[in-house]
Amino acid sequence: MKFTKQPAPVADIDEAQLEVHKPKKEAAGVKAVMVALERAVAQAGVQRSVQSLLRLNQKGGFDCPGCAWPETDGKRKAAEFCENGAKAVAEENTLRTVGAEFWAKHSIAELSQKTEYWLGNQGRLSEPVVIRPGETHYSPISWSDAFALIGERISGTTPDRCVFYTSGRTANETAFMYQLFARSIGTNNLPDCSNMCHESSGSALNPTIGIGKGTVSLEDIHEAELIFVVGQNPGTNHPRMLGALQECKENGGKVVAVNPLPEAGLFNFKDPQTFAGVVGKGTPIADEFLQIKVGGDLALFQALGHLLLEEEKRNPGTVVDRAFVESQTDGFEAYAEARATLDWEVTEEATGLSREQIETVAGMLIRSKATIFCWALGVTQQPHSVDTIKEMVNVLLLQGNFGKPGAGACPVRGHSNVQGDRTMGVWEKPTEPLLAALDREFGITSPREHGHDSVETQHALENGDVDVFVCMGGNFAAAGSDTEGLEAGMQRAGLTVHVSTKPNRSHIVHGKTSLILPTLGRTDRDDKHAKGIQFLSVENSMSVVHSTQGRLQPVSEHLLAEPVIIARMAEATFGPDHAVDWRAMAEDYDVVRDHISRVLPGFEDFNTRVRNKAGFVLPNPPRDTRSFKTDIGRGRFTVSPLEFLTPPSGHLVLQTLRSHDQYNTTFYGLDDRYRGISDGRRVILIHPKDLAAQGFQDRDLVDVISVFAGAERRADKFRLIAYPTAEGCAAAYFPEANALVHKENVARVSNTPGFKAMFVRFVPHVEAAAAG
Numbered sequence: 001m002k003f004t005k006q007p008a009p010v011a012d013i014d015e016a017q018l019e020v021h022k023p024k025k026e027a028a029g030v031k032a033v034m035v036a037l038e039r040a041v042a043q044a045g046v047q048r049s050v051q052s053l054l055r056l057n058q059k060g061g062f063d064c065p066g067c068a069w070p071e072t073d074g075k076r077k078a079a080e081f082c083e084n085g086a087k088a089v090a091e092e093n094t095l096r097t098v099g100a101e102f103w104a105k106h107s108i109a110e111l112s113q114k115t116e117y118w119l120g121n122q123g124r125l126s127e128p129v130v131i132r133p134g135e136t137h138y139s140p141i142s143w144s145d146a147f148a149l150i151g152e153r154i155s156g157t158t159p160d161r162c163v164f165y166t167s168g169r170t171a172n173e174t175a176f177m178y179q180l181f182a183r184s185i186g187t188n189n190l191p192d193c194s195n196m197c198h199e200s201s202g203s204a205l206n207p208t209i210g211i212g213k214g215t216v217s218l219e220d221i222h223e224a225e226l227i228f229v230v231g232q233n234p235g236t237n238h239p240r241m242l243g244a245l246q247e248c249k250e251n252g253g254k255v256v257a258v259n260p261l262p263e264a265g266l267f268n269f270k271d272p273q274t275f276a277g278v279v280g281k282g283t284p285i286a287d288e289f290l291q292i293k294v295g296g297d298l299a300l301f302q303a304l305g306h307l308l309l310e311e312e313k314r315n316p317g318t319v320v321d322r323a324f325v326e327s328q329t330d331g332f333e334a335y336a337e338a339r340a341t342l343d344w345e346v347t348e349e350a351t352g353l354s355r356e357q358i359e360t361v362a363g364m365l366i367r368s369k370a371t372i373f374c375w376a377l378g379v380t381q382q383p384h385s386v387d388t389i390k391e392m393v394n395v396l397l398l399q400g401n402f403g404k405p406g407a408g409a410c411p412v413r414g415h416s417n418v419q420g421d422r423t424m425g426v427w428e429k430p431t432e433p434l435l436a437a438l439d440r441e442f443g444i445t446s447p448r449e450h451g452h453d454s455v456e457t458q459h460a461l462e463n464g465d466v467d468v469f470v471c472m473g474g475n476f477a478a479a480g481s482d483t484e485g486l487e488a489g490m491q492r493a494g495l496t497v498h499v500s501t502k503p504n505r506s507h508i509v510h511g512k513t514s515l516i517l518p519t520l521g522r523t524d525r526d527d528k529h530a531k532g533i534q535f536l537s538v539e540n541s542m543s544v545v546h547s548t549q550g551r552l553q554p555v556s557e558h559l560l561a562e563p564v565i566i567a568r569m570a571e572a573t574f575g576p577d578h579a580v581d582w583r584a585m586a587e588d589y590d591v592v593r594d595h596i597s598r599v600l601p602g603f604e605d606f607n608t609r610v611r612n613k614a615g616f617v618l619p620n621p622p623r624d625t626r627s628f629k630t631d632i633g634r635g636r637f638t639v640s641p642l643e644f645l646t647p648p649s650g651h652l653v654l655q656t657l658r659s660h661d662q663y664n665t666t667f668y669g670l671d672d673r674y675r676g677i678s679d680g681r682r683v684i685l686i687h688p689k690d691l692a693a694q695g696f697q698d699r700d701l702v703d704v705i706s707v708f709a710g711a712e713r714r715a716d717k718f719r720l721i722a723y724p725t726a727e728g729c730a731a732a733y734f735p736e737a738n739a740l741v742h743k744e745n746v747a748r749v750s751n752t753p754g755f756k757a758m759f760v761r762f763v764p765h766v767e768a769a770a771a772g
């Protein structure tokens, strides 16, 4: 098939075009379907769009690259996707391509002036390119020369000066090969996007419940009596979750939303796949909305624990699941003692909520016999995130909300295979059993010393300690904090290797030498193998492993599949006589799966079970048997001191978030429809009272200054927008505001950047006088 349509590249963002309308109180509906189809057709044409959307999340089809929310098994609708999933697919399916001509036309100096929106919209990368010291443009390089260069550079330095980043789209088999490659070289420098995302969840769950993952299934969401949605914007980031919440409500369940912003999807959902959703009023979602202050969640869950214990004192045996607590947990007495008293004044100050509001929600918890706490980044990107999540676990343990239908912990993951990548061993702090199993299976000696996480990688880059930086997907320069320092650090790396689908900022602020290696995406057919067409697998947010297979014709014949790229990097590094048979794995992914089945517990007989239509579920002790595989063999109550964000006087707390029209650092479009903001992104959402108190007016143009540990960071030209956020808390888009996040502003223990915990003030923006 010849591709005919080559839609023109888009114009870049013109912030002067910014439009602001009233925020919406409902999500999805017919509009969502229309936007999805319009975007799909604009990028890929009718035929290709139909071809791909009909296979999205279907058995034998491909896994949606949009998010990690599971598919509705057994009763999948003909079109099991959401607006943003469809946009993610359209983004990948585009017929625009970026090849030699593009790179010859645009210099790095020119490209450095472009936004991610413009860069990403140029199209799919179609051939490998290189830029060497002193050059101003990328230019084509053959695959074999590219691999030779990588092999040479890795062999020419020490393992600790090589870093291997993974963004969470990487499939299981790919991730397994990738970590094996790093460990065969001799490094655990395997930072991943999880470090910036749900690391705090793993850091809190591992010691308390013995597994770093959620403990619920999709059925549990449907059956819960009460669900908390904390620090999450499902209407935009996990739209299919709204269908699950709707089902829960239809079964009589209740929902509590905890968020500083009144996000549309938390209030009303119009399921575009049902008649009622199209013509009716939709389903109200949240029964209670706690408009919490940013960073106030630890205080909230301490107060809820306190109120539950008080009720237990009044009516013994009605709240605390005594049998469960006694037989399965440890540390209850110390926890009960710590939560016996509460300072309501401080609690109200920390949360911005009234005592009555918190008591109402505690009453709902007390009445519920099956509660689930869902959470996402509003909770994980604070200095005290790990303590907050531990406190949520305390409340769940108290009522025995593990291992029974409709109950449990549900960290809602981001990237579609971020959870699977970690399961496959992409982790800078690997466990000894994993390393021992790798060594046994492959006859290598894995390094035991921990490697760099994302933030440590940033430090290493800035210190000039990285010679080879390989990025398996993602956009590290834009995703991390302290943009200016990070970009300078990237430029100090000896060689950057970007295995990517689309151009992005990280390609532009490249290492001294840099390669961009174009690869297949989820939707592309992977059939250039002696053994014929191949499929891969992923793990969703609920520990279900299933296959994913793209069928579309790739936009260019020069793309290589990720497993092939890893195998060839390894061959170039180790030569033909390495202990690991890389080529066998690249030719036939069943070979990778056979290795995985012998290395990772839970993957026995992987090749057979992955071919089951619905895939298979990984073992999960809290869910399966109400047991906790912690070091003490019990669930652990913990005691954390109260902590919340107290900005210096004259400052607000700034959180960063995603618009409805972006995927992390990539922008599908410029319409944050539910929040009513379009055609511009450099905005600060601010409560009208704070706007007045700061001496500004709606739409004023300001420069933003953040303060952290005595240091200041500055980002210019943002427009203040009066918005119904919690008082004292402002919001801006990621990645524009990343320049304001000091790299040492991180969550304790997990080292996740404090992307939702900055202290900022504003000064009027003054245009620099024209030169001359």
Ligand SMILES: Nc1nc2c(c(=O)[nH]1)N[C@H]1C(S)=C(S)[C@@H](COP(=O)(O)OP(=O)(O)OC[C@H]3O[C@@H](n4cnc5c(=O)[nH]c(N)nc54)[C@H](O)[C@@H]3O)O[C@H]1N2
Pocket: 066, 067, 068, 084, 197, 230, 231, 232, 233, 234, 236, 237, 238, 258, 259, 260, 261, 263, 292, 293, 294, 295, 296, 297, 376, 377, 378, 379, 382, 413, 414, 415, 655, 656, 657, 658, 659, 660, 662, 663, 664, 756
């Ligand atoms: N369409 C689309 N889908 C995506 C993504 C995308 O960019 N676009 N990204 C994917 C990825 S990698 C991830 S990790 C997830 C992210 O999914 P989310 O976590 O939903 O992403 P954010 O936009 O960061 O939204 C965080 C929410 O937390 C709230 N919040 C901020 N601070 C606090 C706080 O202190 N307390 C509480 N209670 N709430 C707070 C914000 O108001 C916001 O509603 O989505 C995934 N899915």
Ligand SMILES: Nc1nc2c(c(=O)[nH]1)N[C@H]1C(S)=C(S)[C@@H](COP(=O)(O)OP(=O)(O)OC[C@H]3O[C@@H](n4cnc5c(=O)[nH]c(N)nc54)[C@H](O)[C@@H]3O)O[C@H]1N2
Pocket: 120, 166, 167, 168, 169, 193, 194, 196, 197, 198, 377, 414, 415, 472, 473, 474, 475, 476, 478, 479, 480, 499, 500, 501, 502, 503, 504, 519, 520, 521, 522, 562, 656, 657, 658, 663, 664, 665, 666, 733, 734, 735, 737, 738, 755
């Ligand atoms: N301020 C602030 N910063 C944040 C966050 C925040 O909430 N606020 N969130 C953090 C979070 S949760 C995350 S997950 C990170 C995201 O960090 P990353 O995962 O590094 O960033 P993405 O924007 O998802 O990466 C987009 C790029 O991935 C490439 N890509 C897409 N699909 C594929 C594929 O199939 N294969 C390959 N090889 N490449 C592909 C494309 O080239 C595209 O340009 O950002 C973090 N940064």
Ligand SMILES: [Mo]
Pocket: 193, 196, 197, 198, 413, 414, 415
């Ligand atoms: Mo994420």
